[in-house]
Amino acid sequence: MSFEDTYKLWAAQDHLSPELRADMTRLAKDDEAREDAFAVPMSFGTAGMRGTYGAGINRFNEYTVAQATAGLARYMDELGDDAKQAGVAISFDSRHNSEMFAHVAALVLGAVGIKTYVFDSLRPTPELSFAVRDLHAFAGIMITASHNPKQYNGYKLYGADGGQLPPEASDKITTYVRKVTDLFSIERANESDLRASGLMRLIGEDVDQDYLDNVATVTINHDLVKRVGATMKLVYTPLHGTGKFPVMRSLQRAALPTSVW
Numbered sequence: 001m002s003f004e005d006t007y008k009l010w011a012a013q014d015h016l017s018p019e020l021r022a023d024m025t026r027l028a029k030d031d032e033a034r035e036d037a038f039a040v041p042m043s044f045g046t047a048g049m050r051g052t053y054g055a056g057i058n059r060f061n062e063y064t065v066a067q068a069t070a071g072l073a074r075y076m077d078e079l080g081d082d083a084k085q086a087g088v089a090i091s092f093d094s095r096h097n098s099e100m101f102a103h104v105a106a107l108v109l110g111a112v113g114i115k116t117y118v119f120d121s122l123r124p125t126p127e128l129s130f131a132v133r134d135l136h137a138f139a140g141i142m143i144t145a146s147h148n149p150k151q152y153n154g155y156k157l158y159g160a161d162g163g164q165l166p167p168e169a170s171d172k173i174t175t176y177v178r179k180v181t182d183l184f185s186i187e188r189a190n191e192s193d194l195r196a197s198g199l200m201r202l203i204g205e206d207v208d209q210d211y212l213d214n215v216a217t218v219t220i221n222h223d224l225v226k227r228v229g230a231t232m233k234l235v236y237t238p239l240h241g242t243g244k245f246p247v248m249r250s251l252q253r254a255a256l257p258t259s260v261w
Contacts, residue, residue: 003038003039006038006039007037007038011028013184020054020055027055027056036056037056037059038057038058040057040058041057041058041064041178042059042064044068044173044174044178045170046164046165046166046167047156047164048156049064049068049154049155050145050154050155052151053152053153060154062100062104065101066104066188068105068155068177069104069108069141070176070177071174071175071180072157072177073108073109074179074180075169075173075176078172079138084113086136086137087114087115087117087135087138088105088114088116088138088139088140089117089131089135089139089203090102090128090141090143091122091131091140091141092122092123092142092143093124093125093142093144094242095143095153097153098122098143099143101153101155102118102119102141102143103118104188106118106191106194106200107190108186108188110194111189115199115201116199117131117137117203119202120203120204123246124243125142125156126246127208128140128142129163130162130207132158132159133161134207135203135207137160139165140158140162141157144242147239157173208249211246212246212250215246215250216250229254229256230255230257232257
């Protein structure tokens with residue numbers, strides 16, 4: 001299928017969001033951008049995928065997120081019920097539509113009986129990594145594009161050890177992702193039904209407390225903190241905002257003075 005045929009397929013969809021529909025209109029007038037968006041699927045590898053937000057198979061949107069998640073689901077199905085019952089922890093940052101993408105992933109996994117643990121608001125990547133281990137989940141999904149410009153978003157996969165997936169697992173998932181060719185037929189469960197059945201669980205303060213308890217254990221010299229902590233000055237920037245909450249709470253727990261500018 002040519003990129004023009006793929007574009008026409010997308011243009012024929014009557015349920016695209018207003019944002020994606022507007023992008024389709026823009027792409028209709030820009031041959032180069034249209035080819036870039038629809039000729040080749042977005043790259044998916046060891047670190048997951050990352051790209052600019054917009055319409056197309058080479059753009060980050062709810063359909064490419066659903067495709068990546070369907071690939072993960074097929075991989076977990078291959079491994080059996082233990083993997084599916086262990087489930088997937090999902091977090092997201094403050095980038096555009098990150099929360100929506102996180103919930104799309106949960107709905108795709110829930111549609112095939114995979115349990116998910118979804119944070120109730122934004123959390124940073126290290127806490128997602130911790131949550132995977134704390135909840136004994138099979139995997140973790142982090143919706144973030146790290147340091148990339150604001151036009152980007154991304155999808156990172158983590159294994160049961162809280163680290164990024166090893167190449168062998170990543171390669172298998174990539175193979176499954178590429179087999180999901182109809183992005184508009186990927187089933188998504190109803191969120192209310194998933195939450196009522198227990199297949200989708202919102203997490204938050206419960207995991208936060210476990211995380212902060214563990215962060216507190218890494219203080220090397222408690223006596224030094226007691227002596228100079230009250231007068232110490234430091235500057236911290238959470239970059240795109242996600243790390244603010246656990247960092248501020250960790251500093252407060254350590255009895256270090258904090259103020260927000």
